[in-house]
Amino acid sequence: MSPEMLRLILQATGDTLTMVAIAAGLGTLFGLPLGVFLATSGRGELLAAPWLNRVLGTVVNATRSTPFIILVVAIIPFTRLIAGTSIGTAAACVPLTVAATPFIARLVEGAIREVDGGLVEAARAFGASPLQIVLKVLIPEALPGIVLGLTLAVVSLLGFSAMVGAVGGGGLGDLGIRYGYQRFMPEMMLAVVVVLIVLVQAVQTLGDRLARRLNKRLRHG
Amino acid sequence: MTAPVRVPLPQDLGRHFPGDALVRLEGVTKTFPARRGAAPFTALDGIDLAVRRGSVLGVIGRSGAGKSTLIRLVNGLERPTGGRVIVGEAEISRLPEAELRRERRGIGMIFQHFNLLSARTAAGNVALPLEVAGYDRAAIRARVNELLDLVGLTAQRDRYPAELSGGQKQRVGIARALATSPKVLLSDEATSALDPETTRSILDLLARINRELGLTILLITHEMSVIRAISHEVAVLDQGRIAESGDVFEVFTRPQAAITRTFLDHETGRALPPVLAERLRAGQPGEGDSAVLRITFRGPHATDPVLAQLVRDAGIVACILSGTVDEIAGKPFGTLVVSVDGHPEIVARTQGFLRERGLDAEFLGTLPADAWPAPRSETRHVA
Numbered sequence: 001m002s003p004e005m006l007r008l009i010l011q012a013t014g015d016t017l018t019m020v021a022i023a024a025g026l027g028t029l030f031g032l033p034l035g036v037f038l039a040t041s042g043r044g045e046l047l048a049a050p051w052l053n054r055v056l057g058t059v060v061n062a063t064r065s066t067p068f069i070i071l072v073v074a075i076i077p078f079t080r081l082i083a084g085t086s087i088g089t090a091a092a093c094v095p096l097t098v099a100a101t102p103f104i105a106r107l108v109e110g111a112i113r114e115v116d117g118g119l120v121e122a123a124r125a126f127g128a129s130p131l132q133i134v135l136k137v138l139i140p141e142a143l144p145g146i147v148l149g150l151t152l153a154v155v156s157l158l159g160f161s162a163m164v165g166a167v168g169g170g171g172l173g174d175l176g177i178r179y180g181y182q183r184f185m186p187e188m189m190l191a192v193v194v195v196l197i198v199l200v201q202a203v204q205t206l207g208d209r210l211a212r213r214l215n216k217r218l219r220h221g
Numbered sequence: 222m223t224a225p226v227r228v229p230l231p232q233d234l235g236r237h238f239p240g241d242a243l244v245r246l247e248g249v250t251k252t253f254p255a256r257r258g259a260a261p262f263t264a265l266d267g268i269d270l271a272v273r274r275g276s277v278l279g280v281i282g283r284s285g286a287g288k289s290t291l292i293r294l295v296n297g298l299e300r301p302t303g304g305r306v307i308v309g310e311a312e313i314s315r316l317p318e319a320e321l322r323r324e325r326r327g328i329g330m331i332f333q334h335f336n337l338l339s340a341r342t343a344a345g346n347v348a349l350p351l352e353v354a355g356y357d358r359a360a361i362r363a364r365v366n367e368l369l370d371l372v373g374l375t376a377q378r379d380r381y382p383a384e385l386s387g388g389q390k391q392r393v394g395i396a397r398a399l400a401t402s403p404k405v406l407l408s409d410e411a412t413s414a415l416d417p418e419t420t421r422s423i424l425d426l427l428a429r430i431n432r433e434l435g436l437t438i439l440l441i442t443h444e445m446s447v448i449r450a451i452s453h454e455v456a457v458l459d460q461g462r463i464a465e466s467g468d469v470f471e472v473f474t475r476p477q478a479a480i481t482r483t484f485l486d487h488e489t490g491r492a493l494p495p496v497l498a499e500r501l502r503a504g505q506p507g508e509g510d511s512a513v514l515r516i517t518f519r520g521p522h523a524t525d526p527v528l529a530q531l532v533r534d535a536g537i538v539a540c541i542l543s544g545t546v547d548e549i550a551g552k553p554f555g556t557l558v559v560s561v562d563g564h565p566e567i568v569a570r571t572q573g574f575l576r577e578r579g580l581d582a583e584f585l586g587t588l589p590a591d592a593w594p595a596p597r598s599e600t601r602h603v604a
Contacts (some may be wrong), residue, residue, distance in 0.1 A: 024584070028285065057402060087477075100343060105274075116334075116336070118334055118336040119336050119338060121298060121332075121336065122330070122336035122397075123333060123349075124298060124325075125296055125298060125325060125328075125329075125330040125407075126325060126329070126349070126350035126353060126397070126398070126400070126401065127322040127323065127324075127325035127326045127350065127354065127401070128322070128349075128350075128353045129319075129353075129355060130351050135348065136320065136352065136353065137338060138338045139478075140338065141338055141340055142341060214340070215342070216337075216339050216340050216341075216381040216382075216383060217339045217383050218383060
């Protein structure tokens with residue numbers, strides 16, 4: 001493998017990690033509250049707002065049912081508004097975040113809904129406000145589930161980030177397509193796939209380990 | 222069967238004194254609105270109930286009787302459809318949510334399934350209501366230590382709920398419920414998920430808290446043994462109404478409602494042994510049959526040797542068929558099922574003799590001569 005190839009791979013890996021990290025970070029920033037709200041705003045629930053719940057639920061579903069590659073193209077005007085351009089790694093973060101947010105929201109919602117309703121009742125019984133219940137009961141209790149969800153989201157984002165090459169996003173996917181496929185460099189394709197496999201393994205292992213450490217529901221010695 | 226915990230009863234215990242009631246339910250009704258395919262459901266229908274300051278009131282009922290709804294009305298987790306719920310000076314049923322939250326700090330609650338946070342240690346769980354109430358760190362630390370000491374869990378303070386036994390979890394629940402120094406404790410089937418021995422230790426702890434801290438306790442249960450172990454007063458809930466209520470000893474020894482008798486049958490030896498029950502016939506005994514009587518020994522007469530007196534003074538022989546002597550709310554109580562010669566006069570004289578001594582002798586039925594040998598009294602044709 002030539003030093004040039006190595007440089008390209010390192011560069012692309014850095015781009016991919018940057019995009020995934022920004023999208024996962026922003027996606028969590030927006031998706032976590034959204035997920036908590038979706039899980040607690042149904043009829044008769046803690047922050048009951050059934051109408052808003054239904055509207056947000058529909059928006060989330062619409063975003064999630066749009067194929068990512070179409071989403072990337074469809075929101076180009078929005079991307080340009082936010083990033084100033086629709087091309088490049090920074091611009092690619094916009095559609096990635098837009099895709100990650102509802103995905104993370106649904107995963108967070110699922111984790112929050114797993115929390116035993118008895119805990120909410122106990123917290124209400126000792127005088128906790130809805131916000132206190134969210135912050136001190138629901139999120140801490142759902143944390144192992146949320147961490148596993150975020151792990152899944154990061155792995156998915158690694159896959160999505162390969163597609164933003166289509167709009168000049170850079171990263172490993174772009175490298176694999178341009179060098180590995182279009183320039184007939186199978187060794188580049190292989191290297192890209194190997195790096196991605198290693199990244200996914202690392203993310204999943206870290207996520208699993210963290211979730212297990214946070215989960216106090218199991219007895220450990 | 223759980224042995225009773227002795228709880229000294231205040232001398233003035235008896236009827237409710239409305240002025241001294243800490244918790245009051247007045248004409249409370251709760252109807253759950255109709256849901257898809259189901260008619261509206263009335264869980265509680267015109268409940269009047271008062272829990273006196275410093276006393277333990279047990280509400281007993283089958284599942285679906287409305288117990289859970291009733292206890293949740295007291296801390297405002299449920300709102301009544303009609304009537305008033307008052308705790309201390311606050312009318313819980315009318316308070317807006319924000320004020321209700323403040324009132325709830327004065328009302329502790331423990332649960333059947335403990336409802337502890339899995340991500341917090343024993344100490345962390347006890348600290349939670351204090352954090353919510355805005356106590357500072359040092360105050361929380363001191364109070365948590367004090368509470369864990371009270372429930373005997375100082376050594377387990379850093380354990381997570383998954384590392385604790387059921388009884389220990391409920392102790393954490395009790396410590397958490399007491400954290401903000403409430404004036405009343407609500408117990409929602411707190412021992413129903415525990416084994417008999419652990420149940421007993423938890424009931425002991427609750428009785429001790431009632432006694433030493435003067436904490437008023439309202440508990441709901443489906444087990445008479447729980448009522449009997451720690452309650453001063455009992456209310457029997459049936460299909461959303463109170464079938465019977467009053468002093469535990471009174472209700473246990475002179476149950477009026479059929480539902481109360483059903484609960485008591487297995488608890489106070491009222492149930493007849495099967496061998497006897499299947500031979501017993503309704504109706505008056507004929508020649509050679511025997512009459513079955515249930516003698517109830519209450520209070521001061523519980524230890525009288527009445528059967529010996531019956532033979533000596535009235536010349537009537539009674540055969541013991543079954544019996545128990547027990548203690549309810551600190552007072553002795555016994556039940557004796559006996560058979561006597563079924564001659565109407567003998568039966569009448571036996572009942573009269575016992576009544577003169579302040580004992581109830583309830584006629585239960587007839588044992589036919591071919592099913593059970595009748596005791597012969599020497600005086601049969603003399604009197």
